[in-house]
Amino acid sequence: MVQLTLPANSKVNKNGKHYPAKEGAEKVRTFRVYRYDPDQPDNPRVDSYEVDCSNVSMVLDGLIKIKNEIDPGLAFRRSCREGVCGSCAFNINGANTLACTKSLDDLGAGDITVYPLPHQPVVKDLVTDLSNFYKQHAYIEPFLQARDAEPETEWRQSPEDRAKLDGLYECILCACCSTSCPSYWWNGDEKDTNGEGEYLGPAALLQAYRWLADSRDQLTNDRLNKLEDEFKLYRCHTIMNCAQVCPKHLNPAKAIAEIKKMMVTRPPANTPKSVKAAAE
Amino acid sequence: MSKKGTTTFIIQRASAVLLMPLAAWLMFSLIVYVGAGYEAARGWIANWVNGLLFGAFIIIGAWHARIGMAEIITDYIHSWLKDILLFVNWLVALCAIVAVAWSVYNISFAG
Structure with a gap:
């Protein structure tokens, strides 16, 4: 229990x-x-x-x-x-x-x-000891990743694409959201040595979506694969405490819902099973 | 740990959507048959359309309930008991599905 x-x-x-x-x-x-x-x-x-x-x-x-x-x-x-x-x-x-x-x-x-x-x-x-919280943030790889060669100047982004990051990039990682989430209380830590059975929590998932929504990032599918199991993403039951308490007035629950939408709508060829089969 | 999170998520939502019209239909039918006896109820299920829809409601409902109960077990039970409870949960849903499929077949189609 x-x-x-x-x-x-x-x-x-x-x-x-x-x-x-x-x-x-x-x-x-x-x-x-x-x-x-x-x-x-x-x-x-x-x-x-x-x-x-x-x-x-x-x-x-x-x-x-x-x-x-x-x-x-x-x-x-x-x-x-x-x-x-x-x-x-x-x-x-x-x-x-x-x-x-x-x-x-x-x-x-x-x-x-x-x-x-x-x-x-x-x-x-x-x-409080927030080591696990920071480890979960590191897990979602919170930095720009691209397969294309790095441009000589900067990665360009249209104002419309930049606007998609509003409400996401402002997170200050205070942990108010994650530590108010009952699902995170019950499942916020690893259950076995493989790192499975761990809900990443609202803060890490908000940041995950911040990079999924970034038009310059090209590892969308790999990022989604890292969230694809029964725990990391799907322990969110839309309790909404995260949105209620966020001192920056962000909405992690909405970001999590957007990730779930991306999971459902991505082509079947991009699911982990197919990726694994292709590798074999 | 299986990578079936999204599949489960889709099945849970899809079964919920299917259950909405089926539940409305069942409620309407039950209201119409309020006060009717056993024979009238049996006669209602004996109609193959009613039998089919009733069977679909129970089967989809049982699977939807299985997923919901599995979510609760996965949330709260972290010991060796979890796998046993998940198996029992699966078995209960399967028994309900087999029982209703067998009953509807006998009443609506084989009778």
């Missing part, structure tokens, strides 16, 4: 610490933050921090304030602070998003809960 409940050592205990607001603090908001230290034998806990948010607009600003002024031990990734690098993707109030672009005003008046991205191994606190 898939793992429907957390393993024993991942269950959140009730030993979370509370950090009250300082005297005279204004506009106090409570951040409830997941904490886990692999060097300690304890299970994860949730610490609550009362933060003076008078000069805080985004969730990331609040986390940075906690780290700078209250608890320097809190670990989380961040870099650009403007929704470009994808580092600060967390589960905030139950939905995956970027902390740097999520306004406190959008989260209502209650507590703000910040957890790591779901169903990923936690390195420390809000930092």
